[in-house]
Amino acid sequence: MQLRLKQLTIGKVFSNMLVVLLALFFIFPFYWIVSGAFKVQNVAVAIPPEWFPKEPTLQNFIDLFKNPIWRWTFNSFFVAAAEMAGVCLVASMAGYVLAKKSFPGRKLIFTLFVAAMALPKQVILVPLFTMIADFGWINSYKSLILPAIAWPFGIFLIKQFAQTLPGELLEAAKIDGCSELRLYYSIVLPLLKPALGALAIFTFINGWNDYFSQLIMIRSTPMMTLPLGVATLKGEYTTPYGVLMAGAAFASIPMISIFLLFQKSFTQGITMGAVKG
């Protein structure tokens, strides 16, 4: 018993240490981005590497801002925010009636949405692209926003959450002569708030980071999203590492901050769809 207890603690100490080490390994690239952003080119490529920039420079950021960084940032924010608003509106309406109303075809429609969630999303990008091209929408915001709203994950999430809402409350409101639109707007939406918050953050981050769609739909420099723009900084012959790192930091900081600020509701959102209980 004594021996087993000892083994148990040694095992625990070992796994705790390993997790801390792995965490350091995960943090290091981010440290490297930030420290690299403040190094001049010949320091950035020095061997042995400078673990901490001894003479930090802002030159990389000055060079970075010679590109239309603010326009790219606006594009990214605009697209992600529009997707967020669209998904929340469309998914809350659909998820609510799928959970709370009975009508013919309800099960079929829900099954259709769930089945589509298992579709490999990127596989439809080629036909989607040809369709968007037929519409003449290439290189526009809507080429990114509208397809993103169509993805049914949000409907599934809201429906799962809406099922737990008390039905009596909705019935009572209806008996009081509340119109359906009013019911949705002033009773259902507030009740869905926790799920909508999670869905909003989830959609925003995914929209910001949907690199593949952005790569194929966007053609001109002013229309580029921030990640897309940063990817073009690589240079033809030499790689300006300092500027790239500054760009990488700039492109990631908004998402990392949003994630850290809303971690709780984000975590709930991920969990809601997948874990029972």
Place this chain on the structure above:
Amino acid sequence: MLVTLLKSRRLVWREWLVSYLFLLPALSFFLLFVAYPMLKGIYISFFDFTLNKFAFVGLDNYAALFQDKYFKKSMMNTLLIVLIAVPLVIAFSLFVANTIYRKSELVRSFFRGVFYLPAVSSVVSITVVWASIYDPNFGILNYLTSFFGAEPIAWLGQPDTALYAIIAVLITTSVGQPIILYVASLGNIPASYIEAAQIDRASSGQIFRKIIWPMLMPTNLYIIVITTINTFQTFAIVQLLTAGGPLYSTSTVMYGVYEKAFMLGSFGIASAMGMILAVVIGVISIIQFKYLGSDVEY
């Protein structure tokens, strides 16, 4: 009596109408931007479809792909990535989750956050820093291995290391969500089950195999299926780090689709590649459901 019946009938109709109206936006978006492209993808995979040509060729695109050694290479690479990355992602996240889930809320959210960082950051940022870490001349990885007497390696520049270098980056971007899910469902296992087993002097290995693992099954199934589907579609890391090279050693099916459609303008054959990938993913998901889902009730 009749009046109330009529009235309630009218109410039912109204209820249906309202439901369909609420579903209308979701359904129209879905049909236009998901269902229609899916069907169109199948349709154009039977055509020789380039920028200035649209001719029916039957199954020729598929036949050509089965002869194409680059496509076969991309498919093998993709399968290898899935076979290596998926088990490692599962083992890694289960290990981390199992170590942190009984810690305080603060510790838990710290580690969950750290392991999620690569997943929320833009893939562009991730690949920028990894390109510098892997650099053959001044990369920090070669600097570290030089202490052990190793010769510098062009990690992304050699066919025998490039794919593994890609897989390592892919794993760091894939563990965030599984860790969050495992922490949540480990927390749902009643502590009394584990305590009872400990009193009966079950070893921690036995506790894991007999109690924790079976209770994790629904979460496992979800994580394995989702991770497999995502890993099959590996694209951005490849496009940004190696562009499929050197010598097609890191080309994936999705990268091949991108190359065919958006660099060479052959949409028909690119669609056929996508369809083959979708079928492979579908078959493997079904096998996973059959094999792992037998004791999961939904």
